[in-house]
Structures are given as structure tokens and as C-alpha cells.
Amino acid sequence: MTELPTESSTPPVVVTGATGNLGGRVARRLARRGVAQRLLVRDPDRAPELPGATAIRGEFGDRETVVRGLRGAKTVFMVSASESADRLDRHKAFVDSAAEAGVEHLVYVSFFGAAPYATFTLARDHFHTEEHIRTSGMAYTFLRDNIYADFVPQLAGEDGVIRGPAGQGRAAFVSQDDIADAAAAILARPGDHTGAVYDLTGPETLTLDDAARIVSEVLGRDITYRPETVEEAYASRASYGAPPWQLDAWVSTYTAIAAGQLDGVSDAVPFLTGHPATPLADVIRATAAS
Numbered sequence: 001m002t003e004l005p006t007e008s009s010t011p012p013v014v015v016t017g018a019t020g021n022l023g024g025r026v027a028r029r030l031a032r033r034g035v036a037q038r039l040l041v042r043d044p045d046r047a048p049e050l051p052g053a054t055a056i057r058g059e060f061g062d063r064e065t066v067v068r069g070l071r072g073a074k075t076v077f078m079v080s081a082s083e084s085a086d087r088l089d090r091h092k093a094f095v096d097s098a099a100e101a102g103v104e105h106l107v108y109v110s111f112f113g114a115a116p117y118a119t120f121t122l123a124r125d126h127f128h129t130e131e132h133i134r135t136s137g138m139a140y141t142f143l144r145d146n147i148y149a150d151f152v153p154q155l156a157g158e159d160g161v162i163r164g165p166a167g168q169g170r171a172a173f174v175s176q177d178d179i180a181d182a183a184a185a186i187l188a189r190p191g192d193h194t195g196a197v198y199d200l201t202g203p204e205t206l207t208l209d210d211a212a213r214i215v216s217e218v219l220g221r222d223i224t225y226r227p228e229t230v231e232e233a234y235a236s237r238a239s240y241g242a243p244p245w246q247l248d249a250w251v252s253t254y255t256a257i258a259a260g261q262l263d264g265v266s267d268a269v270p271f272l273t274g275h276p277a278t279p280l281a282d283v284i285r286a287t288a289a290s
Contacts, residue, residue: 013030013035013036013037013038013073013074013075013076013077013187014037014038014039014040014056014069014070014073014075014076014077014103015027015030015037015038015039015040015076015077015079016040016041016058016060016076016077016078016079016094017041017079018039018040018041018047018048018053018055019041019042019043019046019047019048020079021150021176022079022109022176022179022180023077023079024048025176025177025179025180026077026180026183026184026187027039027048027050027053028048028050028180029180029181029183029184030184030187030188031050031051031052031053033184033188034052035052035187035188036052036053037050037052037053037054038053038054038055038056038069038073039053039054039055039056040056040057040058040066040069040070040076041055041056041057041058042057042058042059043057044056044057056068056069057069058070060081060090060091060093060094061086061089061090061093061094063093063096063097063100066093066094066097066098066101067097067100067101068101069101070097070098070101070102070103071101071102072101072102073101073102073103074103074104074105074190075103075104075105075106075107075187075190076098076103076105076106076107077107077109077183077187078094078095078098078106078107078108078109079109080108080109080110080126080129081094083122083246083249085243085245087122087125088125088128088129091125091129091132092129092132095129095132095133095136095138096136098136098138099136099137099138103138104138104139105138105139105140105141105190105191105194106133106136106138106139106140106141107140107141107143107183107186107187107190107193108129108130108133108140108141108142108143109143109145109179109183110126110127110129110130110142110143110144110145111123111126111144111145112144112145112146112147112172112199112200112201112261112262113144113256113261113262114126114127114130114142114144115127116128118256118261119252119255119256119259119261120249120252120253120255120256120261120262121245121248121249121252122249122252123256123261126144130142139190139194139195140194140195141186141190141193141194141195141196141197141198142196142197142198143179143182143183143186143198143200144197144198144199144200145174145179145200146171146172146173146174146199146200146201146202146262147171147173147174147253147262148173148174148175148176149173149174149175149176149202149278149280149283149284150175150176150283150284150287152173152211152214152215152280152283152284153215153219153223153284153287155208155211156212156215156223160221160222160223160224161223161224161225161226162208162211162212162223162224162225162226163225163226163228163232163233163236164208164227164228164233164251164253164254164257165227165228165229165230165232165233165251165254165255165258166207166208166225166227166254166255166257166258167227167257167258168207168209168258169207169256169257169258169259169260169262169263170205170206170207170257170260170262170263171205171206171257171262171263172201172202172204172205172206172262172263172264172265172266173201173202173206173211173280173283174200174201174202174269174277175202175277175278175282175283177278177283177286178200178202178269178273178277178278179200181269181272181273181275182198182200182268182269182272182273185272185273186272198266198268198272199264199266199268200266200268200269201264201265201266201268201269201277202265202269202277202278202279202280202283203265203276203277203278203279204265204279204280205263205264205265206280207225208225208257209225211225211280212224212225214280214281214284215284217281218281218284218285218288219284219288228254230251230255233250233251233254234247234251237250237251265277
């Protein structure tokens with residue numbers, strides 16, 4: 001159900017992306033905590049029905065709906081928009097709309113190693129989004145997530161092979177549930193985290209050989225990792241007909257691993273959640289059982 005916010009019904013927290021994996025997890029955790037929330041989504045009919053939650057229509061690039069949906073809110077959880085050639089522009093438009101609406105604190109889902117010259121092309125977009133938020137006048141908290149552990153099995157093709165130019169680089173794959181736990185803790189007390197930048201990682205760094213072995217052991221499948229050159233990586237993905245920016249993003253995920261830019265374990269998950277970060281094997285096991 002969609003309702004326009006009023007002074008009497010305005011919840012203190014707005015969650016974007018609640019119809020997706022991460023935003024939905026965060027919304028459910030806030031509901032369990034008894035935190036009233038507004039779910040800003042493109043299609044309110046697809047929003048989860050949660051106690052204390054109101055679905056509001058809004059799309060990142062649509063200033064009018066975003067300003068209306070955020071007006072009166074103090075804290076907003078901003079899940080990054082779906083990947084596209086104009087994602088950075090949509091992010092900036094959303095941030096500008098949030099500032100116009102009077103939002104006080106933006107909690108943004110960024111990426112591990114976000115930097116202007118990051119190897120992973122989309123990490124550059126995250127950096128520039130962070131910079132735009134910093135200059136917006138709003139308080140902020142950034143969650144720089146490593147690669148989602150939940151998606152690791154999907155890296156393998158139908159033949160059970162993970163292909164990519166990652167060499168023997170390492171990544172600290174992080175559970176989406178751990179990210180959601182961390183985000184919910186921050187959103188419950190955002191003032192305690194003003195200006196903080198948290199690297200959210202799993203408990204260990206792994207090569208793709210390690211990851212393939214773990215997937216094999218947990219799922220009982222024969223999964224292997226086969227390193228590619230950069231040229232081979234582009235060639236093996238050319239048949240998908242993806243635009244150049246997307247091919248660059250796919251390939252640079254692996255070259256960022258090779259460059260060591262996704263290596264490193266942080267204590268942010270246990271610090272924020274009060275529990276250890278979840279190992280990759282446990283994430284895969286839980287996902288397979290769900």
C-alpha cells in the first residue's frame with residue numbers, strides 16, 4: 001500500500017531497495033527491532049509487508065517522487081542503484097533530492113576500496129558518490145562492502161568453472177546477512193556513526209581457487225577456477241552482447257582481485273553486530289538450504 005507521508009505518520013528511517021536482497025534484509029531487521037520505516041521503491045506493490053513500514057513510490061532519477069518520499073525523514077539508507085551507464089548521475093540526483101527534502105543523515109552502501117582510480121570500474125562510481133554526499137551538507141556513514149559471499153557459487157559457469165583474470169589475488173567475501181545486521185545497527189543509532197567509513201568483509205581472504213574448493217565441498221559439485229588473461233576474459237564474455245561499460249565492470253571485478261584491491265579483513269562486522277563475520281562455507285550452506 002502507498003501512502004503520502006504526513007507529520008504524524010512520518011517514520012524516522014527511510015530504506016531504499018527494499019524489494020532487493022540487501023534492502024529487504026535491512027527492512028526486515030528494522031521491523032524486528034520495532035523501528036518505524038518508510039520503504040522507497042519503484043513499485044510499492046512489490047514492497048515487503050512489514051509491521052511499522054509504509055511503501056512509498058520513488059525512483060532515484062525522479063526528483064519529484066524522491067523529494068516527496070523523503071520529506072520529513074531524518075535518516076535514509078541508500079542502497080546503490082542497479083548497474084547502468086548513468087548510475088553515477090542517478091546517485092547524484094538522489095543525493096541532491098535527499099538534501100532538498102531535508103534529510104539529516106545518509107547511510108550509503110558503497111564498495112570496498114572505493115577510489116577515483118580503483119581497478120574495479122564501479123568502485124570509481126562509488127567513490128564519486130561518496131564525494132558528492134560529503135559535500136551535500138548531510139551527515140553520512142559509508143558501508144564499503146567487499147564482494148558478496150552469497151554470489152560466489154554464481155561465478156561458476158554451467159561447466160562448473162570460474163573464469164577470470166584474478167590470478168592468485170584474494171578477496172574477503174562478505175555475507176549479505178552480515179551487511180544487513182551492520183546496517184540495522186547503524187540505522188538504529190545513526191548518530192553514533194556520523195562520518196564513519198566501515199569496510200565490511202568476511203573473516204578471511206580467499207583466492208578463487210580457495211573459493212572454488214569451498215563451493216565444491218559444501219555443494220558436492222566439482223567447481224574449479226581457471227585463470228584467464230584480460231584479453232581472454234573480454235573474448236569469453238563478448239557473446240553476451242553487453243555494452244562496453246558492463247564488460248569493463250565484469251572483467252575489472254577480477255583484475256581488482258588480482259591487483260590486491262579486495263584483500264584485507266576488517267573488524268567492522270563484529271564491531272557493529274556483536275557477532276563474528278560469517279565464513280564463506282557457512283554462507284553457501286545457508287543459501288543452499290533456503
